[in-house]
Amino acid sequence: MEKKVGFEGTMIRSNWRLLFLLTIVPLLLTGCGKPFISALNPQGPVAREQYSLILLSILIMTLVIVVVVIIYVYVLLKFREKPGQEGYPEQVEGSHKLEITWTVIPIILIIILAIPTVQSTFNLSENPPSSEAAAESDALLIKVTAHQYWWEIEYPDYGIVTAQDIYIPTGERVYFEVTAKDVIHSFWVPSLGGKIDANPGLTNHIFLEADKPGVYHGKCAELCGPSHALMDFKVIALEPSEFEQWLATMSDYNDAPQTALAEQGRAIFEQSCIACHATDGATKSPYPNLAGLGDREAIAGYLKNTPENLKRWIENPEEVKEGNLMPSATELGLSEQDIDALVEYLSQLKLN
Amino acid sequence: MSTHAVKRTSVSLQQKPSFGSVLWDWLTTVDHKKIGIMYLAAGGFFFILGGLEALLMRLQLMYPENTLVSGTTFNELMTMHGTTMIFFAAMPILFGLINCIMPLQIGARDVAYPFMNALSFWLFLFGGILMNISWFLGSAPDAGWTSYVPLASQAPSGMDFYVLGLQVSGAGTLMSGINFMVTILTMRAPGMSLMRMPMFTWTTFIASALIVFAFPALTAGLFLLMFDRIFGAQFFDVAGGGNVIIWQHLFWIFGHPEVYILVLPAFGIISEVVSTFSKKRLFGYSSMVIATILIGFIGFMVWAHHMFAVGMGPIANALFSVATMAIAVPTGIKIFNWLLTMWGGRIRFTTAMLYCVGFIPSFVMGGVTGVMVAAAPADYQYHDTYFVVAHFHYTIVGGVVLGIMAALYYWWPKIFGKKLNETLGKWNFWLFLIGFHLTFFVQHLLGLMGMPRRVYTYLEGLGFETGNFISTIGAILMAVAALIFVINIIYTHTRVKEIAEADPWDGRTLEWATETPVPFYNFAQTPLVRGLDPLFIEKTQGDGKMKPAEPLGEIHMPSPSILPILLAFGIFIVGLGFCLHSFFDNKWISYFIVFIGTVFSLLMMMFHSIKEDHGYHIHPNDYTNKGVGM
């Protein structure tokens, strides 16, 4: 019996050391998460406010854990049964003083956490300014509509409709109106701020702000079907002047083909794709508006934007993104040459 | 009437009964201990099933852009893993333990409604079978265990099996809840006042009360979903004026208390085991009782913290935030009371106690992350990410599963008559604990680093590779640990010859005062309870034996019956009929199956009602032994 206890003692200690090592390793390897996606690396005031609340709660909770672990380790070391002990130890009923202490202290800790929680809940719930106020303040409003498995982006004040990439100016609160077409999705850009659900039939509001220019990864956070994992989008923050330029490009988007092959591609597009897609940056087509596709961050939301990937996507969408609704090239009756022409046309739908 | 009993005892004493008669005995039993064992066996089976599903998911996520399973299959695995573990593994195993132990702890001869107890079990089993049939009929449910609409109302036929499977087993669960409550309120031995009940009995009582109030919300929600899917109702169809948030509220009005339905009995187990192996009475018994009641009560006002990101507005979010944080207070009381129970005690590190010792820090981790996710603005970041996955696995594996394992090692000799092997037990424990922390601790970080939950894959270069790899290794360790547990069971029941002593751990409560194996009437004479920890009181202030509260007399026992399994089968057929509605071009074929099932069930109910069954009596001469027990 005695030997066994000793064996367990060392096991407990080595177990904890092992655990500590194994859990700290990924932290060291990844720094504190990548700045373009991690909530631990906030890139704007909203994410920062949430991050500071996370830090405060981690701090309080670490305190709790430390207290518990100290008592725990002491008890386990001190009060193990020693050989030769017989009978029973003193049977203690309880202690009102102690019990009141560990009721009151947690209450205090929780109040300390509850106050900033409530404050920040209200801080972060500001709705977009009403239309008159918006006209005065120039606040940017973006309508986001989630579909299985892509994001429709509309700038109602500028008549711009696009998809997947959300362009915003830096240093300014941008308001989002979020809804969904088919099932529930959730709109989340971790490094800029927390998420809000996109509910069909209902509209939610959220605002985000980016400090500096950059590409921030966005994700769908609510299970929405087989390709939920691939329903990514990007938030691209630009300096205000560059953003103005982008607005100008998009509000009068030139989708004319530039080369002969592209000309051919355009003809095929108008024959096979136009029922679902538009390319003018202004029409709310049933499936993504492709204006600026050549400069999008990704194909199908997650593949690197190369002509090869675009071709792969057009040829067999189901293989790229399970459960999506785009018909395959065979279903559309497109030949190899047709696809090449289409790829040529679509790739040159750029932003300049 | 007593001839029946004589026949039973003589069969069990003399010759080895045939396989058929043993099977018949189990199929018709209304004995709470046998029903408990069946719960444990069926729950164990589903636990392995759910574990394999989890393992497949972890293997898929081991590397970025892995192609072991497709997105659809992953969603099916994930949905079935969650649903199976909650409804068909954790809850039934707890019900098994409650069935085996709680009536013994209060000195009762059975539960209040033995017939309904059997019915509950068979309903649960048929519900689980119904849901898993979907694997063989095209598609399994794939909208997550929460089955948010409209994804769930539009999902393929597998979803029907989720709806009906849960409906069938939910009916059984509700019956169990009522059964346990009435048992605890009216069947306690003389002298056992409410404030002398063992903690496990107390937590069972509160968990049962939660079942009674929480399950109807799920029942209602499932009916709405079923009507939408099968009869074209418009509850969740926006085009028809429906609303997709109603389901979420109904689901979580049930779903949050469900968490406490699972964890409260585990709290009870920890209280019992810690007290026994510290050789001390539970520190702050009355505050433990109050904390349990408070957790149950507050547990009902916090469900919307699962919905902070839904867009309920700041007032609701703030209110539910604060209410949720409040739960930490009674939970904290429990943690400190356990620590103080060990303080000044003489701790024996048996496997059961090791599981409790492992439980405390693990559950504290789950608790503190619970407070963290309660802060609504921070939860906008945590919600639906791996942080939440880590959090609830810390409470459910670190809390409920560790508690269940402690209970299995602790009560195994009483339930099965053999003591599990301690050396294998310790291997089992350490591998499981290390595997558990490896699997889930890194998931906190993954979530904060931006990995959403329920994703079947992730892209390279986002920084999720290391964490996921470690997590998968941990899952494999947990699987090995589970395998060792199975080996331990097989080893114990094939190699160990001696029957365990009646009181192998120097126990304090009434279940240890019965002989092992426990006779089917539990106590020849109902024991007289003189205080909290009644057996301990007799050990220190008496001669170590319980005093009888009644003279020797006839014992009234309920008769076995085949009707519970037949009735449950009829209800299973009803469910199956509804599930098949999309398989036939003519819907009336499936409604005909429903009709057959309904008529059959009603006939069984009428049989039960018409066949007057007053049970039977055992004469004192027919007991195998006299006295309270031992």
Add this chain to the structure above:
Amino acid sequence: MQSDQTGVLPPHPEKATLEGRNKILGLWFFIASDVVLFASLMGTHLALRGSTQGAPGPQELFHLEYVALMTFILLTSSMTSLLGIKAMQRYQFKQMQTWFWLTVLLGLSFLGLEIYEFYQFVIYHGLGFETNAFASSFYTLLGFHGAHVTFGILWVVTLLIRSRSQGITTYTAPKFYLFSLYWHFVDVVWVFVFTLVYLMGKVG
């Protein structure tokens, strides 16, 4: 168990045995649970009652005289089932049977009226179960209540038929008592149905 047949009968035969008391307690817990079931359905209906999508809504559909009649019938049936129990406690078997058969009759007429009401909604207003969310939630809630009434009727009829030869004993008494508790509860639910669905629907 059989002691009541030899000595003077206990004044509360339904509570004379542990089994009887357990059943009553259990039914109470079931009722408490059913309260939440009905609340969920009622909440759903109240949330969706505006979702008529242009089809006729509560204001046009509901006729108060009709609902009032149904309410008084169900309320009276609650009273008759209580009088049945009082007769049972006095061991007047014949009287008890009469009161309970009367309860059955009232229950059946309530059901008949309800079915007739639905029939009118479907035929004259074209309001089917699938028409809109309002209709789905209305028929579901009312359907659940109606199913409870139907089940209660089947229950008590079975009891009445099979206890004909036995009379009132400590074995049969709890069964009748359980039914009457259940029946009162069905009436309580109706109180909230007519208030929250019909009257509030009419007020708007």
Add this chain to the structure above:
Amino acid sequence: MTAKRYTVDDSIKESQSQKRENRQFYVTFILMLVLTALSFVAVASEKIPSGFTIPFILLIAFILLVLQVVIFMHLNDKNTEFPTLFFFSGFFIAIITIATLMLLIWW
């Protein structure tokens, strides 16, 4: 069963108290009829503003509930603490459920 034997004397006392009880039942029944009627009248009458009607009919519904449960279902008897506790807990949960579904899904 350890219950005491009932004597003829007990039976007489019982029957007297039962008469009082029966009167109570009839009074309750009539009260319930009247209250129900009031609630219908309040809604049917065009003159009463809906701001008054709704709380009024809700109050009546609650009174009807209490009468039915306490008098008809005997929650005023001895040893009914647990039924009372659980019934009203269920009622309480019912209220928050209904309130939530009404208030929190349209915003």
